[in-house]
Amino acid sequence: MSDDKVTMTEVERATLEFVASHRATYIASEGREGHVLDYRHLGGHRFTTCLLLETVGRKSGERRITPLIYGDTGGEVVIVASKGGADVHPGWYFNIQSMDEVTFQIGGQAFRATWREPEGAERQRIWDFMADLYPPYRDYQAATGRKIPIVCFAPGDETERFRA
Amino acid sequence: MSDAKVTMTEVERANLGVIDSHCRAYLESGGREGHIFDTSSLGGHNFLTTLLIETFGRKTGQRRIIALNYGDIGGEVAIVASKGGADVHPAWYLNLVARPELIFQIATQAFRATWREPAGAEHDKVWDFMVDAYPPYAAYRAGTQRAIPIILLKPFEPVAVLQP
Numbered sequence: 524m525s526d527d528k529v530t531m532t533e534v535e536r537a538t539l540e541f542v543a544s545h546r547a548t549y550i551a552s553e554g555r556e557g558h559v560l561d562y563r564h565l566g567g568h569r570f571t572t573c574l575l576l577e578t579v580g581r582k583s584g585e586r587r588i589t590p591l592i593y594g595d596t597g598g599e600v601v602i603v604a605s606k607g608g609a610d611v612h613p614g615w616y617f618n619i620q621s622m623d624e625v626t627f628q629i630g631g632q633a634f635r636a637t638w639r640e641p642e643g644a645e646r647q648r649i650w651d652f653m654a655d656l657y658p659p660y661r662d663y664q665a666a667t668g669r670k671i672p673i674v675c676f677a678p679g680d681e682t683e684r685f686r687a
Numbered sequence: 688m689s690d691a692k693v694t695m696t697e698v699e700r701a702n703l704g705v706i707d708s709h710c711r712a713y714l715e716s717g718g719r720e721g722h723i724f725d726t727s728s729l730g731g732h733n734f735l736t737t738l739l740i741e742t743f744g745r746k747t748g749q750r751r752i753i754a755l756n757y758g759d760i761g762g763e764v765a766i767v768a769s770k771g772g773a774d775v776h777p778a779w780y781l782n783l784v785a786r787p788e789l790i791f792q793i794a795t796q797a798f799r800a801t802w803r804e805p806a807g808a809e810h811d812k813v814w815d816f817m818v819d820a821y822p823p824y825a826a827y828r829a830g831t832q833r834a835i836p837i838i839l840l841k842p843f844e845p846v847a848v849l850q851p
Binding site: 559630634 | 717718719720722723731732733734735736758759760761762763764793794795796798816819820841842843
């Protein structure tokens with residue numbers, strides 16, 4: 524065992540190509556494909572819902588679109604900054620720190636949204652909900668000393684779908 | 688006050704037009720519209736996910752498609768047979784439980800699914816989750832002696848989207 528921080532996990536490395544094609548398909552199909560995926564091969568469920576999140580690179584200023592598993596609870600949309608259990612936060616999580624609003628797309632519908640990080644008992648409740656949606660999150664948390672952040676979006680106005 | 692059973696509530700009557708046009712737009716767009724629905728005018732959140740289910744009349748055999756709110760919990764899809772708090776079950780519920788399988792559609796993806804009714808603590812947990820997703824359910828339950836059923840759908844096979 525090394526004390527070095529793991530910045531990319533085996534899971535992430537193994538799914539890099541898949542994530543790239545998922546993103547491309549989701550965008551190119553205008554959300555007709557890629558919303559509901561079968562993640563049984565990764566330890567998830569037959570029915571797993573995914574969104575696209577757009578962020579702007581905090582250093583590069585570049586627009587980035589990331590496909591992520593989401594849940595929705597109480598009118599908010601939830602994503603998990605798991606990065607496959609790596610010891611560093613994913614880029615999108617750093618990027619949203621300097622953004623008051625983000626845009627996400629679910630199926631063919633895109634929304635502007637504000638975001639927040641739930642705390643305390645609410646965070647625990649939402650964590651349990653998300654880990655039921657995607658059980659590997661529990662392994663990811665066990666694999667790192669980092670406390671995996673949870674982000675809740677409060678959707679506002681509907682906006683235009685993402686384009687490639 | 689009358690002792691007669693309420694078979695259609697004021698809420699249902701008032702929302703009939705909205706519900707019907709929502710269902711039609713969802714179905715006719717192939718699911719590109721209608722999945723995420725703004726229910727703030729109905730006392731709900733501005734972000735609520737909805738699906739289409741196909742049922743067959745248990746007496747007539749007639750095919751019917753309706754739109755319903757849903758929640759995604761641990762890889763299963765929850766729907767609530769609230770009928771706006773009426774004292775009788777909605778027809779779709781009676782039709783659904785008469786068959787072992789059904790087809791539902793979420794946005795642009797449709798699935799064949801089995802179903803079950805959660806009981807005990809699981810029922811209560813799913814009920815609370817669904818009230819958070821759509822707060823008017825609390826008033827619906829308070830307005831009737833009927834135990835409002837909850838159905839969990841478990842998709843097992845992707846199928847072609849529903850046709851009008």
